[in-house]
Amino acid sequence: MLQVVLASMLLSMLSAPLLVQHSDRIAMRLASSEWLHKSLEIARIAQSAIAVEKHVVICGFGRSGQHLAKMLEQEGITYVALDLDPDLVRQAAAAGDSVVYGDAGRRETLVAAGVGRASAVAITYADTPSALKILHHVRELKPDIPVIVRTQDDHDLAKLTAAGATEVVPEVLEGSLMLGSHALVLLGVPLSRVVKRVREQRDQRYQLLRGYFHSSGDDDDVEEEAHERLHSVPLHPGAAGAGRTLEELGLQPLGVEVTAVRRRGIRGADPSPEMRLQAGDVVVLRGIPDALDLAERRLLEA
DSSP: OHHHHHHHHHHHHHHHHHHHHTHHHHHHHHHHHHHHHHHHHHHHHHHHHTTOOSOEEEEOOSHHHHHHHHHHHHTTOOEEEEESOHHHHHHHHHTTOOEEEOOTTSHHHHHHTTGGGOSEEEEOSOOHHHHHHHHHHHHHHOTTSOEEEEESSSTTHHHHHHTTOSEEEEHHHHHHHHHHHHHHHHTTOOHHHHHHHHHHHHHHHOGGGSSOBOOGGGGGOTTGGGSOEEEEEEOOTTOTTTTOBHHHHTOGGGTOEEEEEEETTEEEESOOTTOBOOTTOEEEEEEOHHHHHHHHHHHHOO
């Protein structure tokens, strides 16, 4: 045993000068290999996203990411998913899912995934530090894109919202809503009443679920004109609303509520009446269509 140890020490002593002499070359070779690996990774992501636009970038392709992908596919919405589990990516891609290996926390990965052309970003795994890193890059690359973040609970809600999350979805809340709804149904409460209770709870927690953004496919429903919907109004330079407070604009008497104002990529929900609007703001309104038309004219026309 002693001879083995001595031989090992001797080899280490003899090889040390060679390692020192060639350390720069070894380091360069390792760095080149790492650079090549990252370049190939980015190239694969860019190749999968090059032909898509107005898609959703899904960060994380675990159960939540896969469920989201299926919902998007059912609605005919394209997506590009990123995940760091090579086995999962290999199997899902082989099954036809649009998922590639990549770290969504890296700026170049998000660029390759086409964030600049995307319509939304979804962070589907509950990891606040990683989500904050992604939010930072996304807000630099495309300040106005909606970002939905999954969390375990509401603990980091303020931090994520301040970083630019459009909506934060806590698992604890959704789990409790499902638990409560199943319990009520089993106790004999009518299903319509249970659905109403769940909707009320979600309305209180998720501002974006109060009303909805109108699409051309909604025109077939004759009752839609009586329902509230959401509508975004960007304030261009010279817009009548720029420089005025929400109270001065008097939108509430029109039957319109300002649910949020996005400024420089940061979304502020439930703005106060004293908030003074600026050119470049995006004002999110909620109301029935006729009232929204009046409010938009008041915001834009001098």
